[in-house]
Amino acid sequence: MSWVAGADGPWGTHNLPYGVADGRIVVRIGDQVLDLQSVLALEALRSSTLNDFMALGPDAWRAVRERVVELLTDEQHRETVEPHLSPLAGKTLTLPFAVGDYVDFYSSEDHATNVGKLFRPDSPPLYPNWKHIPIGYHGRSGTVVVTGTEVKRPSGQRKGEAAPVFGPSVRLDIEAEVGFVVGVPSAMGDTVGVDDFAAHVFGVVLVNDWSARDIQAWEYVPLGPFLGKSFATSVSAWVTPLAALATVPAPAQDPEVLPYLAESDRSTYGIDLEVDWNGTxxxxxxxxxxxxxxxxxxxxxxxxxxxxxxxxxxxxxxVSGPRRDQTGSFLELSWSGADPVKLEDGSERTFLLDGDTVTLTATAPGSTGRPVVLGEVTGTVTG
Amino acid sequence: MSWVAGADGPWGTHNLPYGVADGRIVVRIGDQVLDLQSVLALEALRSSTLNDFMALGPDAWRAVRERVVELLTDEQHRETVEPHLSPLAGKTLTLPFAVGDYVDFYSSEDHATNVGKLFRPDSPPLYPNWKHIPIGYHGRSGTVVVTGTEVKRPSGQRKGEAAPVFGPSVRLDIEAEVGFVVGVPSAMGDTVGVDDFAAHVFGVVLVNDWSARDIQAWEYVPLGPFLGKSFATSVSAWVTPLAALATVPAPAQDPEVLPYLAESDRSTYGIDLEVDWNGTxxxxxxxxxxxxxxxxxxxxxxxxxxxxxxxxxxxxxxVSGPRRDQTGSFLELSWSGADPVKLEDGSERTFLLDGDTVTLTATAPGSTGRPVVLGEVTGTVTG
Structure with missing residues (x-):
């Protein structure tokens, strides 16, 4: 039990996500943050991003987490640690890590099936490669932004009658996703085995991969999404370390995957997301x-x-589940605009209007048994 | 006329590309390099990449170039400058800039037409969007490597009879390209107008975008190329500043492009590439x-x-021209393997074999009237 007031809630010592507040690396505890470089003598923590710390690897991650838990639970540290706690309120949270490459996968069978049904109603919804390859592509790392950043509606080309037309996107959408942040690098020419995930990946963020469906639909053949996605991708300000999360079984796969994709223990994380649209x-x-x-x-x-x-x-x-109210895009939720979504204020929506705010939150089973809340990712659309 | 021996050749003061040799920023003059931080009092030059210097913008680029020309031509500077010249031979050239995002376009009509004919013989070779959009996608910036880096043949999935098979690529290819390096950033939400190119772009590199055609063909629907490209992209060690190059007229476009793509002065660079395969x-x-x-x-x-x-x-x-011997990929040059290429050693090639070396070189009309040689990009395939 932590001596910090409010640590018995969702942001207790079972959680302890990392972030960067006012330019310094912190962990969140209750509604406060602990300034890490003030309480731990580790050079990698003297930085305005988590990168140097994340590069140290699992032993260092574990040692720091254990020490932080000790500092925040053992009363004997209270006097020395308390001065380095301060309220989260009023602090500026910045992008917690400098993004190297950003890759976006396409790994929900329900999502891929829905998209297939909507765009290619006369063909099988999944392409022949889908169950053999975790399909993915590179996104734009320079426009990954932290939660709270306003998202300006992108302009671009969309298909017209005789010729394409140019203007602000009229089908602006979200994609509710879970992102994984690499800590330990690999060398070019090497591979990272399917059982070596935890030796490289530091933690988890929530991701909203804003998408302009009209721009995307016109541009994506044959080289994939480009400007329909590259204008903004929002991530949470908190990186939840893998150590905070319990694993749960992952769905069975059929057909059998190639050996390099065959896990000895097929598991994942039980992250349940919520998509909030203007308060609903x-x-x-x-x-x-x-x-x-x-x-x-x-x-x-x-x-x-x-x-x-x-x-x-x-x-x-x-991330989409089998039910309509489990889909992670408004393309699916409104069935491409055919079935508007009713919000609690009585208004109806298909795609995003200027001024709309979308907030993704999530909880997951934690490694201690207590559920873990992930950091939210929110953004408001501007015209 | 420069006082440096050998400066009357292709690497004279009309050229002066920037690079990083033994960890320091240099310009090349003849077969020597000039250590810039030793002769110019500019903080941005005290670095092991060009990024800080490139961020300064066109006025600083122009001032530095003019000063370097003056130092290398005016005899009165010889005594102070000569100690900071040293032979290029034996120096280690590293990636001259830290790569932010890497985008790869698809802008040769001949190339796109050839690919269309090869892969979709019963359809129009160009997709309907191609003449309206400079089609492109994001590549992997973390695997952009400097010339001379060995390229390990990638393994991956390719289409099989009943199910995909896994193994080393059997259709490893090159793509001869010209790359542009951004100096001056733009803010998110802003646009860079079609006439503002020179206010942002610092210079030019040669690029070999190595491509595994079998991996690419199986993975690329619907999100574009991914592992078929991401294993390695080679760039030259020298960045040729735009200031060294003359502009030449660019081809007319039909149909008319949308206003944001309409240039007031439609021009490009007259870069003539050569693709050398094992000496041929x-x-x-x-x-x-x-x-x-x-x-x-x-x-x-x-x-x-x-x-x-x-x-x-x-x-x-x-980069492909209308003739077969002007194509920038071996997919086109060998017409997808149907028409092998004879090398001067008598051997025949379709795609790359282990041990093969490909070197791209180029010359272009220079801004002073003297032709400019661009830095080569070479790589050898290993098994």
Whole structure:
């Protein structure tokens, strides 16, 4: 039990996510933050990003976490530690890590099936490669922004009658995702095995991969999404360390995957998301049901010898469950606009209007048995 | 006329590309390099990458270039400057800039047409969007490597009879490209106009975007190329400043492009490439014929409000001309393997074998009237 007031809530010592507040690395405890470089003599913590610390690897991550728990629970440390706690309120939270490469996967079978049904109603909804490959692509790392950043509606080309037309996107959407942050790099030419996930990945963020469906639909053949996605990707300010999370079984796969994707212990995280649209919870996407696990994504991403770097972010792809109210995009939730979503203020929505705010939150089973709350990711659309 | 011996050749004061040798910023003059921080009092030059210098913008770029020309031509500086010249031979050239985002375009009409004919023989070779959009996608910036780096043949999935098979790529290819390096960043939400190219772009590199065609063909629907490209992209060690290059007219476009892509002065660079395969020049791709210019690529890339950062690299896409011996990939040169290429040693090639070396070189009309040689990019395939 922590001596910190309010630590018996969701932000207790079972959680302890890392962030950067007012330019310094902190962990969150209750409604306060602990300034880490003031209480731990570790050079990597003297930084305005988590990268140097994340590069140290699992032994250092474990040692720091254990020491922080000790400092915050043992009364004998209270006198020395308390001066380095301060209220979270009023602090500026910045992007907690410098992003290397950003990769976005497409790993929900329900999402891929929904998209297939909407865009190719006369064909099988999944492409032949989908159950063999964790399909993914590179996104723009320079426009990954922290929660709270306003998102300006992008302009671009969309399909017109005779010729394309240019203007602000008229089908602006979200994608509710879970992102994984690489700590320990790999060398070019090496691979990261499917069972080596925890030796490389530091933690988890929530991701909103804002998407302009009209721009995307016109541009994506044959090289994939580009400007329909590259204008902004929002992530939470808190990185939840893997150590805080319990693992849960992942769904069975059929057909059998190739050996490099075959996990000895097929597991994932039981992260339950909530999508809030202007104050109404419109969807509850379940991450545990994703067909491809983050360990498979990392193994796939490196099987060709591509290196990973500290700060690389790879996101799950839109998290959608089998039910309509479990979908992670408004494309699916409104069935491409055919079935508007009613908000609690009585208004109806299909895609995003200027002024709309979307907030993703999540909880997950924690490694101590207490559930873990993940950091939210929120953003408001501006015209 | 420079007082440096050998400066009357292709690496004279009309050229002066920037690089990083033994960890310090240099310009090349003849077969020597000039250590810049020793002769210029500019903090941004005290670095092991060009990024800080590139961020300063066109006025600083111009001032430094003019001063270096003066130092290397005016005899009165010889005594103070000569001690800071040293032979290039024996120096280690590293990646001259830290890469932000890497974007790869697809801007040669001949290349896109050839690929269309090969892969979709029963359809029009160009997709409906191709003449409206400079089609592009994000590549992996963490695996951009400097010339001379060995390229390990990637393994991955490729299409099989009943199920995909896994193994080393059997259709390993090159893509001869020209890359543009961003100096001056733009803010998120802003756009870079099609006439503002020179206010942001610092210089040019040669690029070999190594490609595993079998991996790419199986993975790329619907999100584009991923592991077929992400294992390695090689760039030259020298960044040729735009100031060294003359502009030449770019091809006319039909149909008319949207206003944000319409240049007031439609121009490009007359970069003539050579592709050398194990000592035989097999192709001479002409960059000037590319349908989309780099100014249009940059304007398109930012029209949705995506920012660019110092160090961002955007490449032209495979440079192919109308003739077979002007194509920038072996997919085209060997017509997908149907028409092997004879090398001078008598051997025949379709795709790359282990041990093969490919070297791209190029020359272009220079701003002083003397032709400019660009830095080569070479790589050898290992098994």
């Amino acid at each position: 919870v419109v969807s509850r996407p379940p991450f545990a049901g994703m067909y491809w696990t983050p360990a498979q994504q990392l193994a796939h991403m490196t099987v060709n010898g591509a290196s990973v770097r500290t700060g690389d972010l790879f996101a799950s792809g839109t | 020049v097999v192709s001479r791709p002409p960059f000037a014929g590319m349908y989309w210019t780099p100014a249009q690529q940059l304007a398109h890339m930012t029209v949705n409000g995506a920012s660019v950062r110092t160090g961002d690299l955007f490449a032209s896409g495979t």
